[in-house]
Amino acid sequence: MQISARQLDKITIFDISGDIDLATSPALRKPLLKELRELRTPKVILNLKAVRYIDSSGVASLVEGLKAARDVGSRFILFGLNTTVREVLQLSKLVKIFEIRETEEQAVAA
Amino acid sequence: MDESGLLLKMELRSNPETLCAVRGAVAQLAEKLGFPEPECRAVVLGIDEALTNIIRHAYGGATEQPIEVIFRRIQEPWRGANREALEIVLVDQGKKVDSAKLAGRALEDVKPGGLGLHFIRETMDAVEFRHTNGRNQLRLVKFFSKQEPIKGS
Numbered sequence: 001m002q003i004s005a006r007q008l009d010k011i012t013i014f015d016i017s018g019d020i021d022l023a024t025s026p027a028l029r030k031p032l033l034k035e036l037r038e039l040r041t042p043k044v045i046l047n048l049k050a051v052r053y054i055d056s057s058g059v060a061s062l063v064e065g066l067k068a069a070r071d072v073g074s075r076f077i078l079f080g081l082n083t084t085v086r087e088v089l090q091l092s093k094l095v096k097i098f099e100i101r102e103t104e105e106q107a108v109a110a
Numbered sequence: 111m112d113e114s115g116l117l118l119k120m121e122l123r124s125n126p127e128t129l130c131a132v133r134g135a136v137a138q139l140a141e142k143l144g145f146p147e148p149e150c151r152a153v154v155l156g157i158d159e160a161l162t163n164i165i166r167h168a169y170g171g172a173t174e175q176p177i178e179v180i181f182r183r184i185q186e187p188w189r190g191a192n193r194e195a196l197e198i199v200l201v202d203q204g205k206k207v208d209s210a211k212l213a214g215r216a217l218e219d220v221k222p223g224g225l226g227l228h229f230i231r232e233t234m235d236a237v238e239f240r241h242t243n244g245r246n247q248l249r250l251v252k253f254f255s256k257q258e259p260i261k262g263s
Contacts, residue, residue, distance in 0.1 A: 021162070022129060022165060023127050053154075055162060056225035056228075056229055057162065060225065087151060088155065088229075091229060091232050092225050092229070
C-alpha cells in the first residue's frame with residue numbers, strides 16, 4: 001500500500017493505492033489519526049480509487065478515522081470506491097456511517 | 111490425512127506480509143474452479159480474514175509460526191442432497207481459540223475490530239472450529255452452486 005497527502009485550503013486529501021490489510025493498515029491508521037487528532041484538519045478526504053483490496057483491518061482503520069473526526073468535529077469523506085472495496089464496506093454493514101462520494105470534486109464540494 | 115479431492119496445500123508462516131501472495135493464489139484457484147467473480151472475491155476475503163485471525167489471535171502477532179491451508183474439492187450435504195463444494199481447512203498450533211468469541215459481535219456497535227469473524231461467516235457457507243492435539247482447525251466450506259440439480263440430468 002502507498003499513501004500520500006496533499007493540501008487544498010483547509011482540506012487534506014490522502015491518495016491511497018494497493019491493498020489495505022493486516023500488514024499495511026498501520027501505515028494508513030497513523031497518518032490519518034495524526035491529521036485528525038493532532039492537526040485537527042477540518043476536512044479529511046480519502047481517495048480510494050487505486051485501492052484494490054481492503055480487509056477487516058482496513059475497515060477498522062477507517063472506523064478509527066471516522067471516530068477521530070467525530071471527536072474533533074472534522075469531516076471525514078471517502079471517494080472512488082471500486083466494487084471490491086464497496087462490497088467489503090457493505091458486508092461490514094458500516095457503509096451507512098461513512099460519508100461517501102463518487103468523485104474528488106464531489107468530496108471537496110461536500 | 112485424506113488426500114482425496116486435494117487441490118492445493120500451502121505451508122505458511124504467520125507473517126502478514128505473505129497475505130497478499132496468498133490472496134493472489136486463492137483468487138486464481140477460485141477462478142479456475144469456476145466460481146463467478148463475486149464468489150471469487152468472497153472466497154479470497156474469507157480466507158484472508160481466517161489467516162488474519164490466526165496471526166493476530168492464535169499467534170499474538172508472532173511472524174514465524176506455522177499455518178497450513180488445505181484446499182479440497184468435496185461433496186458436502188446441503189438440504190438433503192450432496193453438493194460439490196470447495197473445502198478449506200486452516201490449521202495452526204497457536205493459542206486455543208475461545209469458542210465464545212467465535213460468536214462475533216453486534217455490528218450496530220460502531221467500533222473498530224471484531225469484523226473478521228463476521229466476514230468469514232458472511233462469505234462462507236459453513237464455518238466449523240475444532241481444537242485437537244494442540245492444534246486449532248478451522249474448516250470453511252463454499253458451495254460451487256446451491257441451485258437444485260435438474261431432474262433427470
